[in-house]
Amino acid sequence: MLAAIPNEAPGNYYIGRRFYKEEYKFWGYVRSPRQPWTTAKMVMLNENRMLAPDRAKWRIGSDNGYEYKLQGYFSGDTVYEPASNGFYPEFVPTGMEVVNTAPGAIFRTREALNPKYRQIAQPY
Numbered sequence: 001m002l003a004a005i006p007n008e009a010p011g012n013y014y015i016g017r018r019f020y021k022e023e024y025k026f027w028g029y030v031r032s033p034r035q036p037w038t039t040a041k042m043v044m045l046n047e048n049r050m051l052a053p054d055r056a057k058w059r060i061g062s063d064n065g066y067e068y069k070l071q072g073y074f075s076g077d078t079v080y081e082p083a084s085n086g087f088y089p090e091f092v093p094t095g096m097e098v099v100n101t102a103p104g105a106i107f108r109t110r111e112a113l114n115p116k117y118r119q120i121a122q123p124y
Contacts, residue, residue, distance in 0.1 A: 001104025008033040014070040016043075016096070017106060017123075018054070020061035022115045024083045027052060029106070029123055030070065030091055037106040037123035043091040044079035050093055065113050067103040071095030084120060 008015070010033060017040070019028035031040035045052055054063045072093040079090050107113065112121035 001106075002036075005036060006034055010034065012071075014072065014091075015099075016068040016070045017103070018063045018066045018068070019113075019121075020054075020064035020115050021118070021120070022061070023118060024120070025081050026084070026086075026088055027091070040106075040123050042086075042088050042120070043074075044081060044088045046075060046090050046092045048092070050096070052093075053096055053098070061115055063098075063101075064115060065101075065103070066098055067100040069097045069099050086120075 013033060014030050015033060016030045017028050019026070019042070025044070026042050027045035028043065029037065029040035030043050031037060047055065054060050070093055072091055072095065075090040075092050077090040078087045080087055106123040107121040108124055109121070111117050112119070
């Protein structure tokens, strides 16, 4: 997976990795193409223009760990997420396409993807 990142096509899009936790309301990590996961930002998704894929299917968290090609933009706003007591940048999606339902690991442990595990893992 790490070797594939430099080969990503340049362009006006983002790569997103869904990071679902039962107690938190953030969406996941978003990075620019050709950039490592260490540069990714945890984001809050603004769903006014379109719903997140799992919410649109009424299956919240069913896409945990999926990788997406995202169209959209950072609004410039920061959103408070009370369960984590954190502030995260707001991302406004205009298009979301599943790229991989079982992508390579971006966290040091598999436990990081457990929706019940309360720790917020950082990509490496």
